Amino acid sequence: MDTFNTMFVRSLKLLNFRNFKKAKFIFGRTNFLIGKNGVGKTNLLESLLLLSTLKSHRGARAEELIFKGKDTGRIEVAISNDGERESLVLGMTKKNGGLKILKINGLKIGTLDFLGTLKTIFFSPEELLIILGPPSLRRRFLDILLSEIDKHYLSALFEYSQALKNRNVLLEKIFNGRAQRDELSFWDEKVAENGSYIIEKRVAAVKFLNKRLTGFYQKISQDKKEVSLRYQKSLPYFRKEGTRGYQEELERRLERDIRFGATLSGPHRDDLSILLDDVEAKRRASRGEVRTIILSLKIAEAAYIKRETATSPVFILDDIFSELDEERARAVFEIFSGAQFFISATHLPKEVDEKKGVKIIKLARRETLRAA
Numbered sequence: 001m002d003t004f005n006t007m008f009v010r011s012l013k014l015l016n017f018r019n020f021k022k023a024k025f026i027f028g029r030t031n032f033l034i035g036k037n038g039v040g041k042t043n044l045l046e047s048l049l050l051l052s053t054l055k056s057h058r059g060a061r062a063e064e065l066i067f068k069g070k071d072t073g074r075i076e077v078a079i080s081n082d083g084e085r086e087s088l089v090l091g092m093t094k095k096n097g098g099l100k101i102l103k104i105n106g107l108k109i110g111t112l113d114f115l116g117t118l119k120t121i122f123f124s125p126e127e128l129l130i131i132l133g134p135p136s137l138r139r140r141f142l143d144i145l146l147s148e149i150d151k152h153y154l155s156a157l158f159e160y161s162q163a164l165k166n167r168n169v170l171l172e173k174i175f176n177g178r179a180q181r182d183e184l185s186f187w188d189e190k191v192a193e194n195g196s197y198i199i200e201k202r203v204a205a206v207k208f209l210n211k212r213l214t215g216f217y218q219k220i221s222q223d224k225k226e227v228s229l230r231y232q233k234s235l236p237y238f239r240k241e242g243t244r245g246y247q248e249e250l251e252r253r254l255e256r257d258i259r260f261g262a263t264l265s266g267p268h269r270d271d272l273s274i275l276l277d278d279v280e281a282k283r284r285a286s287r288g289e290v291r292t293i294i295l296s297l298k299i300a301e302a303a304y305i306k307r308e309t310a311t312s313p314v315f316i317l318d319d320i321f322s323e324l325d326e327e328r329a330r331a332v333f334e335i336f337s338g339a340q341f342f343i344s345a346t347h348l349p350k351e352v353d354e355k356k357g358v359k360i361i362k363l364a365r366r367e368t369l370r371a372a
Helices: 041-053 125-132 135-149 151-175 181-221 239-252 254-260 287-309 326-335
Strands: 008-017 020-026 030-034 072-081 084-093 100-104 120-123 227-232 271-276 314-317 341-345 358-362
Touching (some): 020 041, 030 041, 041 072, 041 120, 041 135, 041 341, 125 287, 135 181, 135 271, 151 181, 151 254, 181 227, 181 239, 181 287, 181 326, 239 254, 287 326
Parallel strands (some): 030 341, 030 358, 120 314, 314 341
Antiparallel strands (some): 008 072, 072 084, 084 100
16 A cells, blocks of 8 residues: 555643643644653553553552542543544543543544554563463454454454353353353354354464565664564464355364363463574574564564555554664664654663654653643
């Protein structure tokens, strides 16, 4: 796709969010958030991520996101995309289980319509756990990517989760003699229908990322090693077999599932192998190589979003210079030179020239507790 739009966050307002009681920020193309640790740089970036994914990368609950002593909080951004301007609002409350109020241009909307409006690529030191951590984090990486570009995928994830939960309840009842096996047929169909769609989309995304990872890795690292991905399915299932093929696989595993009272195969158990020169990166790669693989993966993720939506996403890079030297970080900016960047650091890199379209936002704790 030769033409694309560049998403741009023009301004941000925070009210009772984290350590920001009331603050407003105006942004440029490349934005450096400068300040000592603990002044709120990561909190500011987290607010943008929340508007994009409705999830905190730190797994925070509503009571942790809202300013101490307050019951509600609010995040608002003004964005532009191909000349179209929109206002996005996320309201939070400690009541009713941390209820979120979502608005676009002043109108309340549902989660499915809100997600994906602001498209972002997020990098932080915690993202290294995509390689070093459990399979759930690699599945989460794929799910967030696909949910940003495909509302059907997000819907399938929700419906799959609900169907899986109901199937597991029935499996336990069957084991205890309180339900019959034929009661599974409805939930088996729902699991198969949505599970097969999830697998199909994940496999397609991995195929795209796989073709580009090595090139990005070598450009950033100046190393000739190759990076590859392998989607590890827990079911030997292919989409061409249809929903029925998936159901047949569930039936073959039924006795085991009944014994454990849980569905032991499906996209909720799949994994993504990340390899460096055909060896699992988590086993052999150095810390520096892991950092560069993750950054390459993030750039490939941006390329996928760009291809699928004709929109270049916003890059949110938290403490990137603690994980990458300035030369490697610069390679990232060069690969996506037209994108908007948000970068946090304790000090401004010496190569950065404020006169060349760079916006520098200096944070200090006393400044984050009043209008900025």
